[in-house]
Amino acid sequence: MKILKPKQIIVALDFDSLEEARSIVKVLDPDIFRLKIGKQLYASEGPKILENLSEKGFDIFLDLKLHDIPNTVFKAMKNLLNQKVWMTNIHLLGGEEMIQAAREAKDSAKSEALLIGVTVLTSLDRNDIKKMGFRVQIPELVKILSFTARQNKIDGIVCSANEVLEIKKNFGKDFVTVTPGIRINQNNNDQSRVATLKEALKNGSDYIVLGRELTSSKNIPKMIKKIESYII
Numbered sequence: 244m245k246i247l248k249p250k251q252i253i254v255a256l257d258f259d260s261l262e263e264a265r266s267i268v269k270v271l272d273p274d275i276f277r278l279k280i281g282k283q284l285y286a287s288e289g290p291k292i293l294e295n296l297s298e299k300g301f302d303i304f305l306d307l308k309l310h311d312i313p314n315t316v317f318k319a320m321k322n323l324l325n326q327k328v329w330m331t332n333i334h335l336l337g338g339e340e341m342i343q344a345a346r347e348a349k350d351s352a353k354s355e356a357l358l359i360g361v362t363v364l365t366s367l368d369r370n371d372i373k374k375m376g377f378r379v380q381i382p383e384l385v386k387i388l389s390f391t392a393r394q395n396k397i398d399g400i401v402c403s404a405n406e407v408l409e410i411k412k413n414f415g416k417d418f419v420t421v422t423p424g425i426r427i428n429q430n431n432n433d434q435s436r437v438a439t440l441k442e443a444l445k446n447g448s449d450y451i452v453l454g455r456e457l458t459s460s461k462n463i464p465k466m467i468k469k470i471e472s473y474i475i
Contacts, residue, residue, distance in 0.1 A: 246444050247451075247473040253304050253421070255279040255454035261288050261295060267458050270467060273300035275474060277329065279452055281306045293326045302329035304421075304450075308361050310334035313344035320348035320358075330357035330421075332401060335388040342395045357419060360392040361401045365424035365437065382406055389414055399449070404438035407446040416447070423452040427469065440473065 254276050258264040264284060271278075278301045280292055285307065288295075293303055305328045309316050316333060323331055333345045342360065349358050362385040363372070372381055379387070385406045390413075392400055399419025402410060407420045424437040425448075443451050453470070460466040 246441065246475070247470075248475055249275050250277050250302065251450060251474075252470060253277045253279045253450050253452045254457060255281065255306075255423070255452050256284050257281060257454055257458060258284055259287055260284070261292055267463055268296065268299065268301075270464055271301075273302075275471060277302040277304060277450075279304040279306050282308075290326050293328060297327035303327060304329060305331040308332055308334045309345065310337045311341070313340045316341050317344040317348045317351075320345045321352050324349060324352040324354040324356055328356050330359060332359045332361055333397075335360035335362055335392055335397075335400070339391055339395065342391060342397060346396055357398045359399045359401055359419060359421055360388065360397050362388045362406070363402070365403045382409060385410065386413060389418070393418060404443035404446050404448055407443070407448050411447045419449050420447065421450045421452065422448040423454070425451045425453060426456055427453070427466070428456070 254267070254271060256264045256278055278296055280303055284292060285305070293305065296303055305323060305326070307323070309319055310333065316337065333342065335342060345358060349356070363381050369381060372384065377384055385402050386409065389400050389410055393414050399421065400410065401421045401423065403424055404422045407422060410418065410420055422443050425443050426437055426439055440451065457463065457466050
């Protein structure tokens with residue numbers, strides 16, 4: 244069943260070093276897959292990792308979830324957008340002034356990169372949210388944060404696949420949704436709000452993040468072939 248577009252899958256490189264990441268990067272086609280660099284690999288390798296992987300033809304999603312006072316976020320975002328990134332993000336719980344600062348940094352850098360906002364981590368469930376003092380359910384919290392993002396011209400959000408349908412309905416099809424916690428084969432590790440690839444696509448996810456199920460697979464080439472079999 245052909246349900247995926249080329250470059251709709253983003254592979255999360257959750258490794259400690261470029262050396263470790265190379266084992267999977269060398270078997271991925273940059274015309275089919277994008278890559279996600281998070282705090283783990285960026286903390287080890289720094290900005291040179293972006294240069295290295297961009298030179299191989301990959302679009303890079305730099306996933307650092309900036310969450311700080313507005314001035315700090317403005318300066319950090321401006322520096323990040325001078326790197327070779329296709330997409331980067333902030334955490335929307337930083338508040339409206341911080342969100343505006345991130346957007347201003349993008350304008351100032353004259354960057355074409357997508358700027359998206361993290362809503363509620365997919366590792367959190369309703370009990371976690373309640374303990375943190377929120378009196379609304381997760382879908383409502385995601386909607387509130389998405390509204391603020393949309394109002395401040397952020398390109399889209401990171402959310403679970405479960406929330407995508409409602410987000411698209413409320414904020415339009417051009418409001419980008421990036422969904423982590425996606426499984427090819429359904430199983431549940433440290434993510435509470437997970438979904439299968441087919442569920443995510445049915446709900447309208449624009450970009451799907453695949454992590455350890457692929458990168459820790461005993462047969463990575465076989466898993467890649469399985470994913471590629473879904474591509475239109």
